[in-house]
Amino acid sequence: MSSDLAPRASGAAPVPTDGDNRYKAVQAKLDRLGKAMDDATLELVSLQRSMRANATRTEDAARDIENAGLDSKFVEVTNLVAVALGGAAVEVRKLHDTAQETADLTHETKRTHSKLYGALDDIRSNRREKTPRPGFFNR
Numbered sequence: 001m002s003s004d005l006a007p008r009a010s011g012a013a014p015v016p017t018d019g020d021n022r023y024k025a026v027q028a029k030l031d032r033l034g035k036a037m038d039d040a041t042l043e044l045v046s047l048q049r050s051m052r053a054n055a056t057r058t059e060d061a062a063r064d065i066e067n068a069g070l071d072s073k074f075v076e077v078t079n080l081v082a083v084a085l086g087g088a089a090v091e092v093r094k095l096h097d098t099a100q101e102t103a104d105l106t107h108e109t110k111r112t113h114s115k116l117y118g119a120l121d122d123i124r125s126n127r128r129e130k131t132p133r134p135g136f137f138n139r
Contacts, residue, residue, distance in 0.1 A: 023117050027113065038103050052085075059079070
């Protein structure tokens with residue numbers, strides 16, 4: 001009963017915040033965040049399956065302990081572990097659902113950002129003349 005999870009090579013966030021709010025930088029950050037959340041949902045599905053399988057194996061072990069005629073406290077403790085694993089699997093499913101929702105919202109945000117600002121970025125990027133920064137005319 002082991003977990004297939006392994007620590008990531010870097011402890012850094014998949015999308016560092018750096019204050020760069022240019023169109024292409026925001027699009028790249030949203031893309032990286034969306035991919036990271038998609039990856040997290042896949043890992044959470046794998047974790048949930050593993051926890052459910054471990055819970056089933058633990059229940060089987062409790063039954064074997066009982067059939068072997070060992071002390072009933074070992075059966076009880078092993079059953080408690082199986083119940084805890086099952087409960088943890090339910091919570092991992094909730095976390096998966098939240099991660100999936102966050103991934104979906106991130107992809108939607110990227111599309112909306114592109115729709116709102118993509119054409120403006122194309123215009124500003126293809127000019128030779130400098131254009132005023134956003135907020136310049138709000139004085």
